[in-house]
Amino acid sequence: MTYRDVASRQVLTWAVVAVGARMPVAMAPLALVFLARDRPGGYTLGATLAAAYVIGEILGAPLLGMRMRPDPARPHMAAGLAVGAVGFAGLGAFPAAHPVVLAGFAVLAGGAPAAAPGGLRALLTALVPRRAVAQALSAESMLMSGIWAVAPAAVTGLALGAAPRVPLLLGAALMAASVAGLWLLPPGWDTDPADQEGASMFRLLARAWPVYVTGAASLSLLSLAELVLPALLEQRGAAVGWSGPLLTGLAVGSAVGAFVYGLRSWPGGLGARSVVLMFGLSSCVTLAALIPGTAWIAVALVAAGVLQAGAMITRNLSLREAVPESALAAGYSVMYAAVGVGYAATGSLAGALLHFVAPSTAILAGVALTLTLTLAGALGERVRRPASSAVGGKNVVADEATPATGAERAPVRGGSDPERPL
Structure with missing residues (x-):
């Protein structure tokens, strides 16, 4: 791996x-x-x-x-x-x-x-x-960052x-x-033609609703950082022009986090890993809202970027586990919409609150919403998992543990061997 x-x-x-x-x-x-x-x-x-x-x-x-x-x-x-x-x-x-x-x-x-x-x-x-697969998703996350x-x-x-x-x-x-x-x-x-037998696409995707909720939570914190950061800097008496460099640090941290995530296998199941990363990410954003120095805000945002990358990759791996391969493209698209809704909802909440409270308080309200979504997704995952073992997707955790000497699947139809080196 x-x-x-x-x-x-x-x-x-x-x-x-x-x-x-x-x-x-x-x-x-x-x-x-x-x-x-x-x-x-x-x-x-x-x-x-x-x-x-x-x-x-x-x-x-x-x-x-x-x-x-x-x-x-x-x-x-x-x-x-x-x-x-x-x-x-x-x-x-x-x-x-x-x-x-x-x-x-x-x-x-x-x-x-x-x-x-x-x-x-x-x-x-x-x-x-x-x-x-985990390394491929990490590489994609680095590219997107x-x-x-x-x-x-x-x-x-x-x-x-x-x-x-x-x-x-x-x-x-x-x-x-x-x-x-x-x-x-x-x-x-x-894909396996039997993946969708007896189930509509809507039902296949609906089984993964806890993953979508967690995905919405993961990007909602990014909206806080992007939309409220200038107001937060003004509150701290810092130049608003620092917003650009600070957000660049967030993006760099995300790229580093994606690279590190793909270097090894990580302990714990995907659900537990996602909750830990989301709580760590929320803690970093909370610190950015509360600490006074611009330098410390920068450190908190870089750390938030590192953890956010891991949270995003874990959520994509969780989706692979929750739905069959035939529905993966649709599942990723629904996830794309879910994170957009989370981004917009948290940004709108923070923007509305800025008329009544300090920027730091608005960020804390957004963090509270994020943690609520994270807990809802985690509870939904615990309810969903027993039923999902009999249907739907393949277990990616098991896939990650497959030894390198094991049998590999056939090359992608219409293309050459995916293992061919550059």
């Missing part, structure tokens, strides 16, 4: 395609703010367009993800990414259009490709030996140095390129 099991030409190709598909997503909210800031209503319009984009993601991920089938998944992902590229291109090509038109483009850009991340994650885990660290600087530089429409046009070009790149990857992944 090392990162060598993940090193292959197909995984490298997958990474390039994933960058093209995910970089526009990371750029979109800030790019929409820059697009609208010189118009009447400025930042309010930008925030509205960003909200429309997120609503498109939240609606599109489950609706389109539940229609995705592994054999083959490529046409579904390609169509969604192509339509998403049109949405980004419309935003960049018509920046002076009526706000309703821009909101429509934003919903299209967010919703149409929203099932692609789930499909790409399911394809990635099919490209590697089963024993290396890098994307989210680079995107804000890229958007700011292009919007201010060139034109506000340029980041959105770049997003359209990257997403369109990812469509072409899909044809360099296998068209889908093999």
